[in-house]
Amino acid sequence: MDAFAALADPVRRALLLTLATGPARVVDLAAAHPISRPAVSKHLRLLTEAGLTAVEDRGRERHYALNRSGLAPVSGLLHELCPTPPFPETALDGLDLEVRRTVRARPPSRPDLQQEDTA
Amino acid sequence: MDAFAALADPVRRALLLTLATGPARVVDLAAAHPISRPAVSKHLRLLTEAGLTAVEDRGRERHYALNRSGLAPVSGLLHELCPTPPFPETALDGLDLEVRRTVRARPPSRPDLQQEDTA
DNA sequence: CTAATTGGTAACCGCTCGGTTACGGTTTTG
DNA sequence: CAAAACCGTAACCGAGCGGTTACCAATTAG
Numbered sequence: 001m002d003a004f005a006a007l008a009d010p011v012r013r014a015l016l017l018t019l020a021t022g023p024a025r026v027v028d029l030a031a032a033h034p035i036s037r038p039a040v041s042k043h044l045r046l047l048t049e050a051g052l053t054a055v056e057d058r059g060r061e062r063h064y065a066l067n068r069s070g071l072a073p074v075s076g077l078l079h080e081l082c083p084t085p086p087f088p089e090t091a092l093d094g095l096d097l098e099v100r101r102t103v104r105a106r107p108p109s110r111p112d113l114q115q116e117d118t119a
Numbered sequence: 120m121d122a123f124a125a126l127a128d129p130v131r132r133a134l135l136l137t138l139a140t141g142p143a144r145v146v147d148l149a150a151a152h153p154i155s156r157p158a159v160s161k162h163l164r165l166l167t168e169a170g171l172t173a174v175e176d177r178g179r180e181r182h183y184a185l186n187r188s189g190l191a192p193v194s195g196l197l198h199e200l201c202p203t204p205p206f207p208e209t210a211l212d213g214l215d216l217e218v219r220r221t222v223r224a225r226p227p228s229r230p231d232l233q234q235e236d237t238a
Numbered sequence: 239c240t241a242a243t244t245g246g247t248a249a250c251c252g253c254t255c256g257g258t259t260a261c262g263g264t265t266t267t268g
Numbered sequence: 269c270a271a272a273a274c275c276g277t278a279a280c281c282g283a284g285c286g287g288t289t290a291c292c293a294a295t296t297a298g
Binding site for chain 1: 245255256257258259264266
Binding site for chain 2: 004005007008013016017020066068072074075077078081082083104118
């Protein structure tokens with residue numbers, strides 16, 4: 001199964017979004033989603049076959065992790081279908097870029113990421 | 120059917136790539152792909168329902184066109200799964216960019232696109 | 239008017255998908 | 269060693285997909 005077919009299922013997309021926050025075990029993924037453990041196992045097999053996840057065996061546990069490089073075909077299709085976004089990827093050829101840092105109040109550094117360590 | 124499920128089928132992806140070069144009729148699309156005309160018609164119905172194509176009736180002909188805005192959910196998922204590419208979209212904040220054009224041999228303008236007019 | 243072109247729909251069929259339950263295998267725990 | 273935890277696989281099933289052929293409506297061409 002390719003990456004496109006793998007992304008067609010909403011459960012698999014949800015699994016990938018969960019894995020985007022870090023690796024997880026099958027049991028944890030099954031607890032976080034409304035399907036049985038064998039169903040999760042089958043989805044993970046397909047996702048791995050599609051190159052979207054990677055596995056690491058740790059004793060009796062099995063850790064699945066998101067493999068972002070598997071999304072390349074999807075990104076590729078998007079670029080084929082939208083060939084003229086802001087710049088065509090080579091718009092900076094023939095330019096010399098000179099970058100100077102300016103001191104400025106930094107926007108508060110994205111506090112909306114991870115760190116729920118208060119729990 | 121949503122955009123993800125619509126993109127899961129390779130025939131539909133091929134149809135979209137064809138439509139990326141401009142609108143087309145059902146007959147033309149069926150001639151350009153190895154399936155029957157009713158099959159193309161059904162695919163186009165799904166693609167339109169998914170928001171990936173748009174229709175325009177012109178007498179007895181029906182012109183289908185690519186609707187790039189329907190790809191937004193796909194692009195959105197990619198950004199959710201890859202939250203930190205080269206730059207996080209705000210990496211240029213607080214910088215001053217100074218751009219100077221330099222004269223340089225331009226790479227030969229991508230001759231590997233279309234134009235098979237020799238046939 | 240008649241014929242041809244264009245395109246949607248209905249009916250049907252084979253196959254795969256996504257889910258479940260049941261079972262076995264391996265590794266850790268007590 | 270025995271029990272529990274973790275995980276994969278097999279068998280099964282209902283539903284939907286993707287394809288075909290056959291048919292009909294609408295519009296254009298002669």
